[in-house]
Amino acid sequence: MSSAAPEFADELPDDPLFVQALGRAMRVMEAFQKAERPLSLAEIAAATGITRSAAQRIVHTLRKLGYLRMAPDGRGFLPDLAVLNLTYDYLRLNPLIRRASAPLLELRRTVRERVDLSLFDGQRMVYASRLQSKREMFFATLVGHSVPTYCTSGGWAVMAMLPDDEVDQLLAAADMRALTPRTLTDPDAIRAQIALVRQNGHALAFEQILMGEIALGVAIADPAGRPVAAIHVAASLAEWEPEEFRRRIAPLAAEAALAISR
């Protein structure tokens, strides 16, 4: 980090339309992504590369607007309720999610296992909708939760629809770490999975995120043919024989994905 390059670019060079104050403010909100507890002004300033003064003004403003609030003990700040209003508008207005509504419920009804819709965001797949089944962990069920693209059934399904050079780029840039003993972190092993998806039309992932879990993923493309999301169906290996799971679930998931893609 001894480079002279600025760690934080307030704007791209010569972008006269970019509103600096807004860019900084969103960096403040995003600072909480790496936080595990309330952030003080000094911490916010450090994390975003702005001065404490600027952080003060931005936090003050975001607080008045309901996007941040002071932590219960008066030390540090946290995201606040107004954030959820944005969430709802995003989900409600997103055309893909609107179209996904009926097929996902139908799928959930027939398979009776957990059904998720996740959105492709480069290195991550972000959950936009979750229809639980039985046992659940809580935070894993939160909207906005994301999992790595390289080690999920949905991520493999999405990558299978990308040209090879983009897949290579993605895998090269991935910060791979094994989440379970069985998580694939070898790029070639992942490429092999992608090849399988291109044959089968779906991905099957064994214990990549959680031990005991099997997941089947199918990608959803936009009208131009680019993958933008994926459906997952996740279940317990204690209850399913893998080939049976694939045979039963794959056609239903594929049908749902097709209905959403349109």
Next chain:
Amino acid sequence: MSSAAPEFADELPDDPLFVQALGRAMRVMEAFQKAERPLSLAEIAAATGITRSAAQRIVHTLRKLGYLRMAPDGRGFLPDLAVLNLTYDYLRLNPLIRRASAPLLELRRTVRERVDLSLFDGQRMVYASRLQSKREMFFATLVGHSVPTYCTSGGWAVMAMLPDDEVDQLLAAADMRALTPRTLTDPDAIRAQIALVRQNGHALAFEQILMGEIALGVAIADPAGRPVAAIHVAASLAEWEPEEFRRRIAPLAAEAALAISR
């Protein structure tokens, strides 16, 4: 609307810390709350009371940051994925929701009906977590969805913990409309429900939001004793005799609420 008062206050008079550009930007994001489809620059400008130029710059910036995107057909703008990252941080870092995790799952497991956690936001109760049961409507299950405080079991439970004058204020300011034929819109009828809550410790709502639905709500207070949220358990009148529902569910919901309040 012939008054000379400005319809949009960029800042409170003499608040030297308030960042105008940021206030405007958040107004732009919030403009989508009343939208049913993508908004054009002109519409955003009109909805927020800023000029088209300012809207252009703000939209441009929010777009570069991933909070807005152009609609699929190139006409108008929509909230974009980055919003969900904020969502997750809010849910993940919120102390109340952290504490609620285990009790809610436990409650869901025992009652086997829909269990929600909603946050008190004045006139609205905003859903922060939803654990579905069987049949569901989709949009109703989205995080960030909100329902009026005055006609939900959770809202009644929350109001029961407020002093009477605050209840009166809330009801006076409420824009009451019946969502079903049975929705209570008479302030006195609602006050009667609140009185019941103060006796029973929970609220029971019949078909206030949706015909055929019964809901039981219990409030959650902060350490200072102010209500901040509510647990709902919702079920079908086709499957439950109301008194049986109350008898079975109320103690369990109350226990969960207590565990969360701490």
Next chain:
DNA sequence: CATACTGTATTGCACTCCGATACAGGTGCA
């Protein structure tokens, strides 16, 4: 074919945001 709407680009001026600095209150280490 004209009109009105899209989104995009440019420019000079003034006001707004900038960052340094100071302050009050609490915590913790010596």
Next chain:
DNA sequence: TGCACCTGTATCGGAGTGCAATACAGTATG
């Protein structure tokens, strides 16, 4: 006890940034 350092809060002059007006290209809609 007291000093050092952390909280969040408040003030202020200067300069840089966001402001609004205006122009432009492309596309529906009448």
